[in-house]
Amino acid sequence: MNELLETLKNCGYDPHFVKTKEEAFKLSKTYIKSGMSIGLGGSTSVSEVGLLDYVVNKDDITLYNQYEKGISMEENTSRRRKGILTDLFICGTNALTRDGKLVNADGSGNRVAALIFGPKKVLVIVGKNKIVENVEDGFKRLMEVAAVKNIDRMNNKSIEMGKEPRHNLDNIANKFTYIKADEKNRIVLILVDEDLGY
Secondary structure, three states: OHHHHHHHHHOOOEEEEEOOHHHHHHHHHOOOOOOOEEEEOOOHHHHHOOHHHHHHOOOOOEEEOOOOOOOOHHHHHHHHHHHOOOOEEEEEOOEEEOOOOEEEEEOOOHHHHHHHOOOOEEEEEEEHHHEEOOHHHHHHHHHHHHHHHHHHHHHHHHHHOOOOOOOOHHHHOOEEEEEOOOOOOOEEEEEEOOOOOO
């Protein structure tokens, strides 16, 4: 793990390693300051550590929450757009390679856009199940594990929100990125020694 953390630092990231979801939540909260604006990328990992509920219920920040029940698709899109020009963008990743590359795919593209450019800082929660050897393994994991499970997750969420389930492999994973480096300390990676998300 020390070798991986050193590699990630050399790529410009600000990496941290914690043992549990609880430690990840505690550390994550230190990046959330009163008065800041926050955007969200769809992430089960963020939810599983308790961070999503925390920011949704925090009343001294501006949160662009596209997952709020009852909002229109137009409002959803507007919030996703505003979310990529925030002080902090919170998300997960589909894969992280041992040589420091973040591998991701999106349907709409707000998360991959935010990872590349836009928010002042990006906070990424990474379960140990997301760590792979190389980019090829990252894309394989993305299509065979993450995309398939996310289709179910997003279709179920659509049903909960009273919308038509419309997600499939043709529209959930059609914007691909891998990032091999970034400006120093802009992307904060919290690696958790537990399986999180998809």
